[in-house]
Amino acid sequence: MPRPDVSDARRAQIIRAAIAVFQRDGFTNARMADIAQEADLSVGGVYWYYKGKQELVTDVMHHIFTTDLERMRAALDDERPLLERINEQIDSFIAVYRESSELRRLVQDMYAQALIDEERRAILAEYMQAFRTVMAAMTRQGIEQGLMRPDLDPDALATALFGMFDGILMQHSIDPDAVDWELSFRAGSAALIGGLMRHP
Amino acid sequence: MPRPDVSDARRAQIIRAAIAVFQRDGFTNARMADIAQEADLSVGGVYWYYKGKQELVTDVMHHIFTTDLERMRAALDDERPLLERINEQIDSFIAVYRESSELRRLVQDMYAQALIDEERRAILAEYMQAFRTVMAAMTRQGIEQGLMRPDLDPDALATALFGMFDGILMQHSIDPDAVDWELSFRAGSAALIGGLMRHP
Amino acid sequence: MPRPDVSDARRAQIIRAAIAVFQRDGFTNARMADIAQEADLSVGGVYWYYKGKQELVTDVMHHIFTTDLERMRAALDDERPLLERINEQIDSFIAVYRESSELRRLVQDMYAQALIDEERRAILAEYMQAFRTVMAAMTRQGIEQGLMRPDLDPDALATALFGMFDGILMQHSIDPDAVDWELSFRAGSAALIGGLMRHP
Amino acid sequence: MPRPDVSDARRAQIIRAAIAVFQRDGFTNARMADIAQEADLSVGGVYWYYKGKQELVTDVMHHIFTTDLERMRAALDDERPLLERINEQIDSFIAVYRESSELRRLVQDMYAQALIDEERRAILAEYMQAFRTVMAAMTRQGIEQGLMRPDLDPDALATALFGMFDGILMQHSIDPDAVDWELSFRAGSAALIGGLMRHP
DNA sequence: AATGAATGAGGATTCATTCAT
DNA sequence: AATGAATGAATCCTCATTCAT
Numbered sequence: 001m002p003r004p005d006v007s008d009a010r011r012a013q014i015i016r017a018a019i020a021v022f023q024r025d026g027f028t029n030a031r032m033a034d035i036a037q038e039a040d041l042s043v044g045g046v047y048w049y050y051k052g053k054q055e056l057v058t059d060v061m062h063h064i065f066t067t068d069l070e071r072m073r074a075a076l077d078d079e080r081p082l083l084e085r086i087n088e089q090i091d092s093f094i095a096v097y098r099e100s101s102e103l104r105r106l107v108q109d110m111y112a113q114a115l116i117d118e119e120r121r122a123i124l125a126e127y128m129q130a131f132r133t134v135m136a137a138m139t140r141q142g143i144e145q146g147l148m149r150p151d152l153d154p155d156a157l158a159t160a161l162f163g164m165f166d167g168i169l170m171q172h173s174i175d176p177d178a179v180d181w182e183l184s185f186r187a188g189s190a191a192l193i194g195g196l197m198r199h200p
Numbered sequence: 201m202p203r204p205d206v207s208d209a210r211r212a213q214i215i216r217a218a219i220a221v222f223q224r225d226g227f228t229n230a231r232m233a234d235i236a237q238e239a240d241l242s243v244g245g246v247y248w249y250y251k252g253k254q255e256l257v258t259d260v261m262h263h264i265f266t267t268d269l270e271r272m273r274a275a276l277d278d279e280r281p282l283l284e285r286i287n288e289q290i291d292s293f294i295a296v297y298r299e300s301s302e303l304r305r306l307v308q309d310m311y312a313q314a315l316i317d318e319e320r321r322a323i324l325a326e327y328m329q330a331f332r333t334v335m336a337a338m339t340r341q342g343i344e345q346g347l348m349r350p351d352l353d354p355d356a357l358a359t360a361l362f363g364m365f366d367g368i369l370m371q372h373s374i375d376p377d378a379v380d381w382e383l384s385f386r387a388g389s390a391a392l393i394g395g396l397m398r399h400p
Numbered sequence: 401m402p403r404p405d406v407s408d409a410r411r412a413q414i415i416r417a418a419i420a421v422f423q424r425d426g427f428t429n430a431r432m433a434d435i436a437q438e439a440d441l442s443v444g445g446v447y448w449y450y451k452g453k454q455e456l457v458t459d460v461m462h463h464i465f466t467t468d469l470e471r472m473r474a475a476l477d478d479e480r481p482l483l484e485r486i487n488e489q490i491d492s493f494i495a496v497y498r499e500s501s502e503l504r505r506l507v508q509d510m511y512a513q514a515l516i517d518e519e520r521r522a523i524l525a526e527y528m529q530a531f532r533t534v535m536a537a538m539t540r541q542g543i544e545q546g547l548m549r550p551d552l553d554p555d556a557l558a559t560a561l562f563g564m565f566d567g568i569l570m571q572h573s574i575d576p577d578a579v580d581w582e583l584s585f586r587a588g589s590a591a592l593i594g595g596l597m598r599h600p
Numbered sequence: 601m602p603r604p605d606v607s608d609a610r611r612a613q614i615i616r617a618a619i620a621v622f623q624r625d626g627f628t629n630a631r632m633a634d635i636a637q638e639a640d641l642s643v644g645g646v647y648w649y650y651k652g653k654q655e656l657v658t659d660v661m662h663h664i665f666t667t668d669l670e671r672m673r674a675a676l677d678d679e680r681p682l683l684e685r686i687n688e689q690i691d692s693f694i695a696v697y698r699e700s701s702e703l704r705r706l707v708q709d710m711y712a713q714a715l716i717d718e719e720r721r722a723i724l725a726e727y728m729q730a731f732r733t734v735m736a737a738m739t740r741q742g743i744e745q746g747l748m749r750p751d752l753d754p755d756a757l758a759t760a761l762f763g764m765f766d767g768i769l770m771q772h773s774i775d776p777d778a779v780d781w782e783l784s785f786r787a788g789s790a791a792l793i794g795g796l797m798r799h800p
Numbered sequence: 801a802a803t804g805a806a807t808g809a810g811g812a813t814t815c816a817t818t819c820a821t
Numbered sequence: 822a823a824t825g826a827a828t829g830a831a832t833c834c835t836c837a838t839t840c841a842t
Contacts, residue, residue, distance in 0.1 A: 006826085026316050028228040032812060042828045044815080049826095053812070105315045112312035114374050115305045116226050125375040132371075132378075153387050159379055160388025163367025164360055170367070171332075171359055174314050175325040178332075179359055187353050188360025192388070195395035206801090232837060242803045244840085253837065406822090426716050428628040432816060442824045444819085453816065505715045512712035514774050515705045516626050525775040532771075532778075553787050559771055559779055560764055560788025567763025567770070571732075574714050575725040578732075579759055587753050588760025592788070595795030606805085632833065642807045647834070649805095 011049050014039045018060050023105045027057050027113055061110055061120060064103060065127045068096065072134045082141050089134070090189050093165055094182060104173045132158040139196070148196045157196065164188050211249050214239045218260050223305045227257050227313055258319060261310055264303060265327045268296065272334045282341050289334070290389050293365055294382060304373045332358040339396070348396045357396065364388050411449050414439045418460050423505045427457050427513055458519060461510055464503060465527045468496065472534045482542050489534070490589050493565055494582060504573045532558040539596070548596045557596065564588050611649050614639045615663055618656050623705045627657050627713055661710055661720060664703060665727045668696065672734045682741050689734070690789050693765055694782060704773045732758040739796070748796045757796065764788050 017039035021030045032053055036043045050056045071092060078085050097104070114121040135158035142148035165185065172181035217239035221230045232253055236243045250256045271292060278285050297304070314321040335358035342348035365385065372381035417439035421430045432453055436443045450456045471492060478485050497504070514521040535558035542548035565585065572581035617639035621630045632653055636643045650656045671692060678685050697704070714721040735758035742748035765785065772781035 010826090026228075026312060029316065031810090043813085044829065045827050047813070108315055109312045111370060111374065112226065112309045115308055116229065121374060125378065128371050128374060129378055152391075153383060156380060156384040156387035157391060159368055159371055159381075159384035160364055160391070163369075163371055163384070163388070164364035164392075165367065166370060167363025167365065167367030168359055169363075170311060170370075171328050171363055174311065174321060174328060178325065178329055180356060181359075183353060184356040184359035184363070187356035188363070188392070191352075191357060191360070191395035192364075192392045193395070195391035195393070210801095231835085236804095243838085244804065245802050247838070248801065248803095410822095426712065428626075429716065431814090436825095443817085444825065445823050447817070448822065508715055509712045511770060511774065512626060512709045515708055516629065521774060525778065528771050528774060529778055552791075553783060556780060556784040556787035557791060559768055559781075559784035560791070563767025563769075563771055563784070563788070564760055564764035564792075565767065567765065567767030568759055569763075570711060570766060570770075571728050571759055571763055574711065574721060574728060578725065578729055580756060581759075583753060584756040584759035584763070587756035588763070588792070591752075591757060591760070591795035592764075592792045593795070595791035595793070610805090631831090643834080644808065644836080645806050653833070 007049070010041075010045075014041070014046055014049055014056070015060060015063055018056050019064075019103075019106065022057070022060060022109065023102055026105075027109050057113070058119060058123070060106070061123050064106060064110075065123070069127060069130050072130050075134050076137055082138060082145065082147060086138055086193065089138075090185065094185055097169060097181070101169075101172075104169055108170065108173060128162065131162045134158075135161050142196065147198060149198050152196060157192075161189070161192060164192065207249070210241075210245075214241070214246055214249055214256070215260060215263055218256050219264070219303075219306065222257070222260060222309070223302055226305075227309050232256075254317075257313070258323065260306070261320060261323050264306060264310075265323070269327060269330050272330050275334050276337055282338060282345065282347060286338055286393065289338075290385065294385055297369060297381070301369075301372075304369055308370065308373060328362065331362045334358075335361050342396065347398060349398050352396060357392075361389070361392060364392065407449070410441075410445075414441070414446055414449055414456070415460060415463055418456050419464070419503075419506065422457070422460060422509065423502055426505075427509050457513070458523065460506070461520060461523050464506060464510075465523070469527060469530050472530050475534050476537055482538060482545065482547060486538055486593065489538075490585065494585055497569060497581070501569075501572075504569055508570065508573060528562065531562045534558075535561050542596070547598060549598050552596060557592075561589070561592060564592065607649070610641075610645075614641070614646055614649055614656070615660060618660050619664075619703075619706065622657070622660060622709065623702055626705075627709050657713070658719060658723070660706070661723050664706060664710075665723070669727055669730050672730050675734050676737055682738060682745065682747060686738055686793065689738075690785065694785055697769060698782070701769075701772075704769055708770065708773060728762065731762045734758075735761050742796065747798060749798050752796060757792075761789070761792060764792065 014035070018030075018035050021035045021038055025031075025034070030053075032046060033043055035056070036046045039046065046056075050059070072089075075085060075089055110120065110124055114124045132155065136154040139148065139152060139154035139157055143150055143152060143154070168179070168181050168184045168188065172179040214235070218230075218235050221235045221238055224230075225234070232246060233243055235256070236246045239246065246256075250259070272289075275285055275289055310320065310324055314324045332355065336354040339348060339352060339354035339357055343350055343352060343354070368379070368381050368384045368388065372379040414435070418430075418435050421435045421438055424430075425434070432446060433443055435456070436446045439446065446456075450459070472489075475485055475489055510520065510524055514524045532555065536554040539548060539552060539554035539557055543550055543552060543554070568579070568581050568584045568588065572579040614635070618630075618635050621635045621638055625631075625634070630653075632646060633643055635656070636646045639646065646656075650659070672689075675685060675689055710720060710724055714724045732755065736754040739748060739752060739754035739757055743750055743752060743754070768779070768781050768784045768788065772779040
């Protein structure tokens with residue numbers, strides 16, 4: 001009678017612990033021993049499932065972004081009216097962050113890591129590109145449908161919109177008391193999208 | 201006859217070296233020995249002027265932001281027409297980054313550091329607040345002057361605008377080939393500010 | 401009906417795997433996990449038959465030398481003419497090495513181990529002594545039979561002869577291209593034995 | 601007033617300590633911390649002078665062989681009678697080992713290392729080749745001068761002779777009580793060289 | 801003022817060994 | 822009998838910091 005395979009459970013358990021420790025201490029300061037303890041494992045136990053700290057960091061990054069990426073890609077094939085979908089994207093962006101704003105610490109650290117490590121940079125680049133692709137496609141549809149001004153640059157605007165969201169969260173994580181991120185999200189996107197409309 | 205005090209020159213020399221090394225390797229990976237070498241000093245020489253790595257990092261952060269902070273504060277007391285001053289802010293933001301885009305690596309790292317170290321968080325928070333204050337004051341003036349819609353939230357919009365700039369640069373630093381930051385800057389701010397106007 | 405006892409087969413299987421891995425990586429670098437894999441067993445499976453790495457190393461050493469030792473001891477009771485037996489020893493030494501020169505890596509490693517571990521030293525000492533005993537006995541017979549010069553020291557010459565063989569193989573294993581071990585064997589033993597003869 | 605440069609002294613001090621520890625524990629088992637302690641330094645102190653354990657091992661190997669190598673090479677340019685020089689080589693080989701027989705442990709370990717590490721193999725190969733070159737050159741001179749039999753293979757005999765010396769020491773280090781290495785040296789080389797002579 | 805040799809705590813990683821199943 | 826997940830002690834190496842000169 002073979003024992004049930006606990007590999008997936010263990011890996012999940014380790015990832016959960018790693019996220020917790022990385023959030024608290026940052027990728028560089030985090031110690032493997034602490035991750036092991038947080039995962040109720042020995043150091044060697046963590047190494048049974050992960051080759052090393054690098055791989056753990058990379059896997060955490062993938063793990064963090066996977067859900068978001070899938071949602072964004074799904075939005076591309078959506079058939080509903082444009083403004084509805086745009087607002088849905090914004091709403092889901094807000095919802096995700098509201099539920100797990102503490103993950104922001106990780107994202108911030110990833111941005112720093114990306115400048116030093118090529119593999120991590122590539123992961124982030126893929127994620128960002130996916131978001132921009134969705135936003136740019138929506139703008140293109142808006143232009144085609146006559147909703148938006150025809151002289152717009154969809155890619156530049158997608159970059160600006162994603163940047164706005166990201167930059168607002170950044171400020172919130174640095175100074176939570178001074179920044180009402182949700183209000184800024186809504187005000188900023190309303191103004192920005194308003195500026196795109198043909199007859200505002 | 202006392203020798204001339206070279207302290208300021210030395211500190212500047214060390215800061216310059218530290219910026220170079222921090223940019224290349226990140227705050228955490230950077231080694232004091234490398235900074236010393238870059239500054240043409242011995243390790244002990246660096247410690248003569250700086251208590252330790254922490255202080256050096258902090259000082260670099262202050263140094264990086266000081267110029268920007270002063271320019272922004274000056275804009276508040278400016279008497280010229282609003283749109284002119286807004287555009288000037290945008291232009292100078294662009295100019296600064298164009299000349300020293302490699303400093304972005306440091307900023308990104310600072311964001312990560314801020315989540316771990318309270319003192320560094322405070323420095324960043326101050327800088328961000330200063331920018332938002334300037335932008336919000338301008339929006340308030342725009343509303344008072346009847347240029348902009350009266351239902352706007354100046355603070356939220358300032359957060360959104362600063363976030364947009366910062367977020368665009370973030371994307372550019374992660375994926376330079378995929379992001380035309382200057383175009384995104386101009387397209388984004390045009391749309392955003394356009395959305396604020398009473399009669400666009 | 402009890403299952404057939406596979407213990408001996410398993411041990412042989414493990415020894416075979418251990419020899420392969422020890423040859424490749426050396427005793428110290430070799431990992432139990434690799435030996436287990438090579439033996440198509442789990443790590444725990446190896447430990448079922450062997451108390452630990454130490455015992456495995458020791459057993460491999462015994463295993464390697466057993467065949468040689470038995471052949472040498474047989475030569476002592478041989479009734480054939482002296483020179484014939486000497487040449488046979490030399491030929492079989494050559495034959496053994498020709499067929500399994502890769503085992504030399506193990507022997508070399510054993511010599512190093514012997515200096516650190518007393519039990520392993522004893523195993524080697526026994527093997528070497530057996531060879532010397534055979535060679536010395538032959539020399540004594542040669543002197544008694546009037547073939548060789550009466551002033552010879554049989555033990556010293558046995559040491560020299562065994563050393564010569566061993567030392568030639570050592571050089572070959574270090575620098576295979578520079579050393580024709582078989583030629584050196586034959587030239588060396590011809591000269592050495594020639595120097596022992598009464599009327600050469 | 602600059603302090604005197606202690607680098608050479610320190611390196612010598614570390615090498616001395618490393619030799620002691622390597623002799624006692626073998627290259628692989630030896631711990632950097634023990635070497636540091638033996639050298640009256642901290643671990644970091646050792647690393648100030650040596651990049652790592654590898655470099656320390658390599659340097660020790662070079663250090664051990666340098667003297668021998670130089671003596672051997674000098675013998676090639678010697679103008680004295682052949683037999684005198686041969687005997688001198690043998691005598692000096694004996695003298696060196698008599699004074700530092702405990703170094704043999706290191707040599708033995710090097711042989712084992714050589715099978716695993718290419719750089720170390722090359723160091724040993726160079727040393728062995730140098731010895732063989734000297735011995736072969738002497739044999740060639742012996743043949744040319746009519747002292748030795750013309751059908752000899754100088755290279756093979758050089759290999760055999762060096763092997764004999766090395767192999768005798770090997771046996772001595774494994775079983776000091778059973779092996780009179782000096783006697784074996786003299787008996788073995790007398791017989792071997794006797795076997796080379798034209799009119800013995 | 802400045803040097804740079806020296807310190808030593810800290811952290812990632814390895815691997816022989818164990819043991820619940 | 823056999824598995825293989827899990828343990829944790831051991832060890833190499835790094836680097837911020839100190840201090841005698």
